[in-house]
Amino acid sequence: MIRRRLYVEERVSKLAVWSLRAAVFALPVTAIALGLYATETLDFRSAVYAVLAGVGLSALALLLALAGFVVIWNEGLRGLGRVIGAAALALLLIAPTATVAALSVGLPALHDITTDMDDPPTFQTLGQLRSRAANNLAYAGASASAEQRDAYPGIKPMIVDVPPDDVYKALMGLVTRHKWLVVDAVPPRGGQREGRIEAVARSLPFGLRDDVVIRLRRTAEGTRIDMRSVSRNSDRDFGANARRIDQLLAELADAQGRARR
Secondary structure, eight states, X not given: OOOOOOHXXXXXXXXXXXXXXXXXXXXXHHHHHHHHHHTTSSOHHHHHHHHHHHHHHHHHHHHHHHHHHHHHHHHOOBOXXXXXXXXXXXXXXXXXXXXXXXXTTTOOSOOEEESOSSSOOOOSSHXXXXXXXXXOOSOOOHHHHHHHHHHOTTOOOEEESSOHHHHHHHHHHHHHHTTOXXXXXXOOTTTTSOEEEEEEEEETTTTEEEEEEEEEEEOSSSEEEEEEEEESSOSOOTTHHHHHHHHXXXXXHHHHTSOOO
């Protein structure tokens, strides 16, 4: 005798189905937006809107998944695997944006951070290569420096009792290790001139471009290192530029075997 299954046993929760569809659709929306921005096909503002659209779809998918779970639990419908898959994918897409939002709480709307606010290192090569749509590389001055001092009091020049050429080599090694794209590099030649390294770095989690310049000056004590990091398109950096400067100078201090000062 063939046993017939009850109809309720064969039903799949529509909420589970649509939650997974929404989550799967949000994935290419977000990925394509990031890919187009990475290849400079899409400008920053348009890319942000596209990413937010993907995040919005992910949030909708998560809500549908939660509602689907309740329905499945109460009515015994099928679709639990779809609900779990939709929720996992949605959280994966939402997490980077939520992380950036959490990191930016309490931070000022700055996109240009420097160790020397009175005489910021200048971009000589990158200033000519950047597109017109990028942020202006002219330092904002007193207003920006006041906000930076309040938000990042630890961002200061670094002075080491090491010859400029040795510091330059150490910095080039660190820049290479971080896989920054070096655009220009001028060795100090024993302190006869200012050493300079200009590079392009990527900030997590979205891979936004930040322009970096490191300046070396010979002093009576040895070498003074100043660094400046500027977000290329965004009007705020979510703390990425300050973290980059702090990390690199801390790594340099470790490489030189001395405390940072």
